[in-house]
Amino acid sequence: MTRPDDHVIVLFGATGDLARRKLLPGLFHLARAGLLPEHYRIVGSAPARFALSDDAFRRHAHDAVAAFGLAEPAGDAWQAFEASLSFGAADPEAPGPLLAKVKAAEEALGGRARRLFHLAVPPAAFASVIRLLGDTRLAEDSRVIVEKPFGTDLASARALNETVHAVFDESRVFRIDHFLGKESVDNVLALRFANGLFEPIWNRDHISHVQIDVPETLGLEGRAHFYEETGAFRDMIVTHLIQVLGIVAMEPPVSLGAQRLRDEKAKVFEALCPIDPAHAVRGQYEGYRDEPGVAADSQTETFAALRLELDNWRWAGVPFHLRTGKRLAQHREMIVLGLREPPLRMFPSALPGAAERANGIVIDFADPGQVTARFLVKEPGPTMRLAPAAMAFRYEDSFRLAHGLEGYERLILDAMLGDQSLFTRSDGIERIWEVSGPLLTSPPPVQPYAPGSWGPEPAVTELAAPYHWHLPDDRG
Numbered sequence: 001m002t003r004p005d006d007h008v009i010v011l012f013g014a015t016g017d018l019a020r021r022k023l024l025p026g027l028f029h030l031a032r033a034g035l036l037p038e039h040y041r042i043v044g045s046a047p048a049r050f051a052l053s054d055d056a057f058r059r060h061a062h063d064a065v066a067a068f069g070l071a072e073p074a075g076d077a078w079q080a081f082e083a084s085l086s087f088g089a090a091d092p093e094a095p096g097p098l099l100a101k102v103k104a105a106e107e108a109l110g111g112r113a114r115r116l117f118h119l120a121v122p123p124a125a126f127a128s129v130i131r132l133l134g135d136t137r138l139a140e141d142s143r144v145i146v147e148k149p150f151g152t153d154l155a156s157a158r159a160l161n162e163t164v165h166a167v168f169d170e171s172r173v174f175r176i177d178h179f180l181g182k183e184s185v186d187n188v189l190a191l192r193f194a195n196g197l198f199e200p201i202w203n204r205d206h207i208s209h210v211q212i213d214v215p216e217t218l219g220l221e222g223r224a225h226f227y228e229e230t231g232a233f234r235d236m237i238v239t240h241l242i243q244v245l246g247i248v249a250m251e252p253p254v255s256l257g258a259q260r261l262r263d264e265k266a267k268v269f270e271a272l273c274p275i276d277p278a279h280a281v282r283g284q285y286e287g288y289r290d291e292p293g294v295a296a297d298s299q300t301e302t303f304a305a306l307r308l309e310l311d312n313w314r315w316a317g318v319p320f321h322l323r324t325g326k327r328l329a330q331h332r333e334m335i336v337l338g339l340r341e342p343p344l345r346m347f348p349s350a351l352p353g354a355a356e357r358a359n360g361i362v363i364d365f366a367d368p369g370q371v372t373a374r375f376l377v378k379e380p381g382p383t384m385r386l387a388p389a390a391m392a393f394r395y396e397d398s399f400r401l402a403h404g405l406e407g408y409e410r411l412i413l414d415a416m417l418g419d420q421s422l423f424t425r426s427d428g429i430e431r432i433w434e435v436s437g438p439l440l441t442s443p444p445p446v447q448p449y450a451p452g453s454w455g456p457e458p459a460v461t462e463l464a465a466p467y468h469w470h471l472p473d474d475r476g
């Protein structure tokens with residue numbers, strides 16, 4: 001495995017939630033696994049009002065790794081990692097402390113290191129940080145990771161792309177979607193394109209419907225301000241679920257190189273039909289408006305379910321059902337491909353709908369991940385009675401998972417290596433906002449749902465009709 005060139009990594013939003021939960025623990029995991037560059041420095045940054053001393057930042061990182069990391073922040077590995085950390089505050093009109101720390105870090109690495117900026121800041125701050133990087137010339141020859149959501153509609157995404165491109169050309173922009181770094185999402189590419197078993201049936205002739213389903217049990221987790229302005233559609237559907245759809249629905253790329261892979265995903269997004277508000281359900285869990293930081297009359301959706309259609313040769317007429325929401329009954333990350341029902345006339349006792357429930361391929365992409373083929377078999381006994389059965393591949397049974405990387409870790413490593421394959425491109429993201437236009441302009445009203453339920457009924461069930469939401473209890 002190639003190790004990245006020496007790097008100075010600058011983490012904007014270093015005192016924030018994402019850095020604490022994912023980025024600092026992830027960077028330490030990469031360091032322990034020997035996947036960070038041989039020589040690196042990590043400079044934390046935030047506006048001056050959140051400034052930390054280097055020591056305080058090291059303690060902050062220690063606590064983050066202790067709380068959310070896979071390995072204890074101790075021993076030689078921790079000492080080496082800790083020694084790489086420093087902190088430099090930056091505001092648009094006062095970038096001095098950051099500049100000084102970046103310069104010191106570069107000097108410590110002999111002046112030859114690459115720069116990678118990670119913008120783990122609220123979306124409203126993306127543009128000002130990008131401008132700061134341009135004005136201070138820190139951007140020169142550097143790469144930038146931009147967090148989501150990238151814009152809130154087509155106009156804002158275009159404006160943000162313009163701001164970014166004024167400072168970084170597209171080859172240096174890494175719009176991150178951590179779902180695309182998940183092992184089991186990437187495994188969809190292997191499953192489809194490395195086997196003779198799946199790809200021949202991966203089309204409208206054999207597949208009747210597709211579900212991409214990410215219910216969460218989590219609530220707001222202290223993010224009311226972000227969530228009120230974002231909602232489930234922008235936070236999860238545009239950002240993560242439609243990206244997963246891109247991987248599930250794409251044509252085989254000629255290679256896995258960034259351009260080919262992203263070209264194929266872009267074609268999927270081109271083929272997406274504009275989202276019909278009549279094919280969307282927006283929900284809000286009961287009690288959401290009482291959460292601290294939430295408006296008493298909030299119309300923000302904490303649940304979104306959609307029916308999407310692709311107008312292309314592979315998928316015309318196959319509904320793609322997407323669903324996600326907060327405070328639902330279970331936390332799952334599933335892709336379900338429902339196979340067309342075979343004629344069951346020769347099995348007189350078959351229950352109506354048995355074939356729909358049993359015929360399918362289920363990809364559970366929550367780490368560590370599982371792929372299950374579901375089918376009907378003959379129940380043992382004197383009569384020809386059918387019963388559901390499954391063949392399952394479980395990552396944890398088949399591989400040592402110690403080498404597995406969490407989505408963010410994999411993607412930060414790819415960004416250091418300059419590999420954009422699993423990052424979203426400007427044309428793709430703009431197209432997704434474009435097809436979202438009708439829904440954003442005329443959103444259906446939010447419908448209440450009980451926490452711990454599956455969202456607003458009967459609307460959600462009706463949306464998937466004549467199919468059903470698959471959620472097998474056996475994780476298959």
Ligand code: BG6
Pocket residue numbers: 178216218235
């Ligand atoms: C984030 C969303 O991008 O993804 C969160 O902002 C969501 O609202 C999270 O909970 C889910 O990702 P994961 O990988 O932690 O399940």
